[in-house]
Amino acid sequence: MTPTYVAGFRAFLDLNRCVRKGERAIRILAPCPVKERDDAGEETGERKVFFRSVPVFDVSMTDPLPGKDPVVLEPPSEPITGDSHHHLLAPLVELAGELGYTIEFRDLDEHGPRGWCDAKHKQIVIAAGPANCQVRTLTHEIAHALGIGYADYGREQAEVLVDCVTYVVCSSAGLDIDGESIPYVAGWGEDGALEAVRRYADTVDTVARRIEDALIADSQAEPVEQTKSVA
Incomplete structure (x- = not known):
């Protein structure tokens, strides 16, 4: 399930x-x-x-509950809307560059992934859309680029760890992603994957601090220009 x-x-x-x-x-x-x-x-x-x-x-x-109308629930996986955190894209792109990655903002299928990290070709692809959603996705993919990959951790554990990193970074920056991260982590939390957070708590903290430091150091960077192609 x-x-x-x-x-x-x-x-x-x-x-x-x-x-x-x-x-x-x-x-x-x-x-x-x-x-x-x-x-x-x-x-x-x-x-x-x-x-x-x-x-x-x-x-x-x-x-x-008998005799009561259930409260209507908003879907928790709706894309983050708004551009309030657009200024965080530039330092994130710069950090990816320091790691040897190129960033491409691309029109992607709305029902598919919002981005991915290609470690072999050193490329991160992010879906076009609201800046806040891009910040969340780019943070997630940079966590992969910082070493939390499938080869070392397995797919389930890696996804749990990188989204814990994403939650920590985005929360510290004032971007609310609870509605996406908690169901996301729960969805990947089968077969003991959540135990990875306990075992690799130091890894989550180290990677999150690396990204947070980049955001603090480059908080005054110029807005990022997005080179976009159609998938």
Whole structure:
């Protein structure tokens, strides 16, 4: 089963839905932001994101509460809209260049992938569309370029790890991708893939910090010019 809309037991009650008796929870690692403090206990302004295991259920495991109309659920995988974070594209493109990758913005099938990282040819392709969606996808693909590939981690584990990186980076930049990342990670979390986050927490943190450092260092870069071709 591929989850489409996941939430906790009580959260579904608030949506006028109830988890059916006998359904088994999906275990996911939920982000838990923590403010860092110095030795004196004062907040440093820095924030770290940890992950803890929580039980969730997919909407397909629920039924409407008797006598109540279920709250209409927005699809969690809708593309991120808006261009509020367009300024982050330039430093991301520059970081990819430092890693030896070229970036191509291309018209892609709306029902297909929004981008990919071709490690063999050192190319990252990103779908044309809203800048915020491109930032999210480009961050994801750069995480692959930084070494989280299928050959070393396996497809399922690699996808879980890179989207955890993506969540950390985008959240720190003020871009809300909860609706995409949590179902995405849950969808790839079969066969123990989520255990990869526990085993490779340091890898997630290191890669996320590498991307965050690039965004901070180049936050004043000129807007990126997108060279686009039609797929």
